[in-house]
Amino acid sequence: MVKKTSLEQLHRDRSILQIATLNDSILNNKISELEEYHKAKLLLTKKYDSLEISNAVKLLKNKKFAGTQTDFMISLLENYSFIKQDLVELIKKINQKKKMPDVEDFIIYAKINTEVFKFLYPDDNNNINMANYPLILDICNRILKSKREDLDKDILYLLREF
Numbered sequence: 001m002v003k004k005t006s007l008e009q010l011h012r013d014r015s016i017l018q019i020a021t022l023n024d025s026i027l028n029n030k031i032s033e034l035e036e037y038h039k040a041k042l043l044l045t046k047k048y049d050s051l052e053i054s055n056a057v058k059l060l061k062n063k064k065f066a067g068t069q070t071d072f073m074i075s076l077l078e079n080y081s082f083i084k085q086d087l088v089e090l091i092k093k094i095n096q097k098k099k100m101p102d103v104e105d106f107i108i109y110a111k112i113n114t115e116v117f118k119f120l121y122p123d124d125n126n127n128i129n130m131a132n133y134p135l136i137l138d139i140c141n142r143i144l145k146s147k148r149e150d151l152d153k154d155i156l157y158l159l160r161e162f
Helices: 007-016 025-043 050-062 068-095 105-120 134-149 156-161
Strands: none
Touching: 025 050, 025 068, 050 068, 068 105, 068 134, 068 156, 105 134, 134 156
C-alpha cells in the first residue's frame, strides 16, 4: 500500500471516506499510518531537523503498520544524519579547491566531479542510494553547477541549506 499511495491521495481519500470511516477504526488507523509514512518520506526533501527525524522514526516504529517499506524508511531516516555529516565534510573539502596557475580548470573540475560521484555512489557495498535523499541530490547538483561556473566560488553557503 505504501508504494501505491501518496500523502495527497490519502488526504483526498480521507475526505471522501470520512462518513464511511467514522466508525471504522481499522481503516482510520491504516490511513493514519500511511500518512505518517508519507510525512516521514517528505522529511527527506526538507532541511535536516534531528527532532523531526527522531519523532518520525519513533512514530514509524510504534505503528502496527510494519513491512519492508516502513523498515526501509526508518533506515533512511536513521542514516540521514550520517549522510548529512559526510556532505558537510565534502562541501568543506571541495570549497578548498581553487584555480591553479599551471593546471587547466577542467582537470580541477573533473576531480571535484569525481569526489561528488564517490559521495553519491560509495563503493563500501552499504547499498546507499542517494536517490532516496532528494535534498542531498539537489545540493550535490548545486555544488557541481557552482564549481563548473567558477572554481573559486565559495560554496560554504550550501551548509545552511540542510
